[in-house]
Amino acid sequence: MGAAGPSNDVLDEIFNRTINSRSIFLNRDVLRNDYIPDHILFRDDQISQFGSILAPILRGNKPSNIFLYGKTGTGKTVVARYVTKKLYERILKLNLNTKFLYINTRLASTQYKMLVELGAQLDISLPFTGLSLSEAASRIFDKMKRDGINTIIILDEIDYIVKNYDDNILYEFTRVNNELLNGNFISIIGISNDLKFKEYLDPRVLSGLSEEEMVFPPYTVDELEAILTDRIKTAFRPGVVSESAVKLCASLAASEHGDARRAVDLLRVAGELAEREGSDVVDTDHITKASRSIERDRTYEVIRSLPLHGKLILAAVLAAVLAAPEDINTGRLYSNYTSMARSLGVEPLTQRRISGILSELDVLGVVNAPVVSNGRFGRSKRVKLVVPREVVSRALQEDELISSILK
DNA sequence: CATCCACAGGAAGGTCCGGAGA
DNA sequence: TCTCCGGACCTTCCTGTGGATG
Numbered sequence: 001m002g003a004a005g006p007s008n009d010v011l012d013e014i015f016n017r018t019i020n021s022r023s024i025f026l027n028r029d030v031l032r033n034d035y036i037p038d039h040i041l042f043r044d045d046q047i048s049q050f051g052s053i054l055a056p057i058l059r060g061n062k063p064s065n066i067f068l069y070g071k072t073g074t075g076k077t078v079v080a081r082y083v084t085k086k087l088y089e090r091i092l093k094l095n096l097n098t099k100f101l102y103i104n105t106r107l108a109s110t111q112y113k114m115l116v117e118l119g120a121q122l123d124i125s126l127p128f129t130g131l132s133l134s135e136a137a138s139r140i141f142d143k144m145k146r147d148g149i150n151t152i153i154i155l156d157e158i159d160y161i162v163k164n165y166d167d168n169i170l171y172e173f174t175r176v177n178n179e180l181l182n183g184n185f186i187s188i189i190g191i192s193n194d195l196k197f198k199e200y201l202d203p204r205v206l207s208g209l210s211e212e213e214m215v216f217p218p219y220t221v222d223e224l225e226a227i228l229t230d231r232i233k234t235a236f237r238p239g240v241v242s243e244s245a246v247k248l249c250a251s252l253a254a255s256e257h258g259d260a261r262r263a264v265d266l267l268r269v270a271g272e273l274a275e276r277e278g279s280d281v282v283d284t285d286h287i288t289k290a291s292r293s294i295e296r297d298r299t300y301e302v303i304r305s306l307p308l309h310g311k312l313i314l315a316a317v318l319a320a321v322l323a324a325p326e327d328i329n330t331g332r333l334y335s336n337y338t339s340m341a342r343s344l345g346v347e348p349l350t351q352r353r354i355s356g357i358l359s360e361l362d363v364l365g366v367v368n369a370p371v372v373s374n375g376r377f378g379r380s381k382r383v384k385l386v387v388p389r390e391v392v393s394r395a396l397q398e399d400e401l402i403s404s405i406l407k
Numbered sequence: 408c409a410t411c412c413a414c415a416g417g418a419a420g421g422t423c424c425g426g427a428g429a
Numbered sequence: 430t431c432t433c434c435g436g437a438c439c440t441t442c443c444t445g446t447g448g449a450t451g
Contacts (some may be wrong), residue, residue: 130427132434165436259444307438330414350440355415371415375449378413410451421440427433 005301017278022237024275026280032373036081041230041273042223043075044348046214053212057098057152058090065174065209069195073259076191077156079216084154099152105161111169115140116163118153118377134370137172144184158190159197167205173206218258224250227260228267236271241282245270245329248284253292263271266290299387302364303395309349310357311402313337318392318406321385329380330355345400357384367394 012275029035034241038227054063068076068385091098099155101121108114112129115136119126124143126136144151157162162170188209195215198206212292219227228250232241249270253263267282270290274282316336319344320328341348349357360379362369370383385392 093429110436125429129425129436130434132427135427135434196420309438349438351414352416352441353439356439359416371447373447373449375447376410376412377449378411379447380412380414403449408451409437410449412446412449415445416443417445418443419441422438424437425435429430 001224006216007233010316021263024350025235025271026239026308028268028271029235030231031261031264031271031303035266036085037080037231040082040348041076041227043079044220046075047083048214050079050215051087054083054087054152057087058094058096059097059142059148061151061184062150063176063187064211065188066190066212067210068189068191068216069197070153070193071218071257071259072193073253073263074216080154080156080189080191084152087176095146096150098378099151100154101151102156104380106157108161111161112136114155114169119143119181122149122151133169137169144186148184150184152189154189156191157193159192159194159200162197162200163398166201167200171205172210173201174205176183177402180294182227185301187239207366219254220258221250221254224253224258224260224263228263231264231267235267236282237364240280241267241271242284245282248287252287264299267315269294296388296391299366299391300395302366303392304398307365308346308399308401310361311396312344312346313354313357313377314343314361314366314392315396315402315406317383317385318341318389318396320383321389330358330383331380333358333383340348344405355381369392 030037048133050066050068053066056063070076081102084102086116088100090147099122101118102197103114103117103121105114108117111133112131115133116126116128119140122140122143124139126139131139143149155170157180158170170188173186177186192207198210201209225246228246232246233292249263252266266287267290270286271284273293274280274286277286279286290320303311313333316333317328319340320333320336330351334354336347337354358367358369361367364386366385368384368386371379372382373379393406396406
């Protein structure tokens with residue numbers, strides 16, 4: 001250990017640079033994904049259609065239930081939030097007892113948590129466990145009835161809750177309207193990323209819920225470019241983001257089915273990278289790096305938060321990839337996995353379960369595991385790792401138990 | 408062209424946990 | 430106290446099946 005000089009100099013330099021240099025951002029918040037802009041491009045039709053469906057609220061009438069369909073980043077959420085925000089301003093002026101409740105069912109993650117969240121927005125607190133679903137629901141309905149509140153419930157990523165559980169809760173919501181009497185109502189706005197979502201719904205729920213439907217098409221490259229350019233005006237200082245960077249950003253996002261959210265995320269991360277480097281421009285380089293870093297972070301987080309057996313299987317996949325990258329099938333993987341588990345003193349799970357976990361890993365985008373037929377030699381999943389190996393092993397290292405077998 | 412492998416993946420049910428309510 | 434609940438996670442049992450091979 002020599003003098004502490006050099007490292008102090010480095011730190012000083014970083015701190016000074018941060019203090020002295022002007023940020024390349026004007027308003028970083030504009031690039032956050034929960035930001036609601038005060039104007040929305042290329043969605044005029046949807047905004048006016050959505051607005052006119054909801055407008056009866058202003059006369060105290062129940063608007064139709066609506067379904068918004070479209071892939072991620074096509075503007076569904078932002079349009080819904082924008083229109084409801086505008087409506088709410090009017091509602092306040094008119095002194096109507098109407099509330100908008102917004103819930104992302106994927107983030108709420110279970111039916112019960114969804115109800116707890118709903119309750120919180122109505123100022124009733126529900127215990128986080130212990131009650132039956134119907135008890136929790138009826139407490140919410142009681143509150144609405146007691147206070148004479150009309151509610152419009154926005155259920156974002158509604159496909160998540162229906163796929164993972166069932167549609168009883170939704171049925172409750174549609175059914176209760178008939179019993180809430182004295183003029184009160186609940187309207188449901190469902191937002192789904194999955195166009196085939198309706199197939200999962202019980203017909204009686206479907207007919208109640210989708211009185212109106214709207215489809216959001218993906219943005220084209222040109223539209224994405226215009227959206228980015230528009231955001232850049234308020235997010236960055238003039239001239240910071242190069243034109244080619246915008247183009248690259250738009251085309252990367254367009255290749256992911258015209259996902260505006262992704263485009264904006266990319267821009268934000270690229271901006272942060274550029275700022276950290278002390279660069280005063282955001283160039284294509286930063287966009288490329290940002291794209292890679294977003295992907296890495298996501299993968300790392302996904303793996304780190306996997307349950308033990310999920311990690312064990314990944315460790316088995318890792319080992320199999322090193323040994324024989326081709327022909328990794330369920331059977332081979334299972335024997336790899338069982339011996340690994342035993343060597344750690346863990347009782348291995350059944351093959352049925354492992355097959356299920358592999359499918360989950362596939363959905364998470366960590367592995368690719370299509371079912372292939374080898375004719376006479378049966379059918380099995382052919383497993384491939386689709387994320388960088390070192391990211392996987394780095395994430396697995398964090399687990400004390402597993403790091404011991406990754407040499 | 409029927410056969411038959413090596414699984415896939417649905418269905419139903421079990422166990423544990425953390426907690427509410429009577 | 431006892432009973433009930435939802436959720437996570439798992440097992441057991443089961444039927445289904447694409448396509449190379451004999």
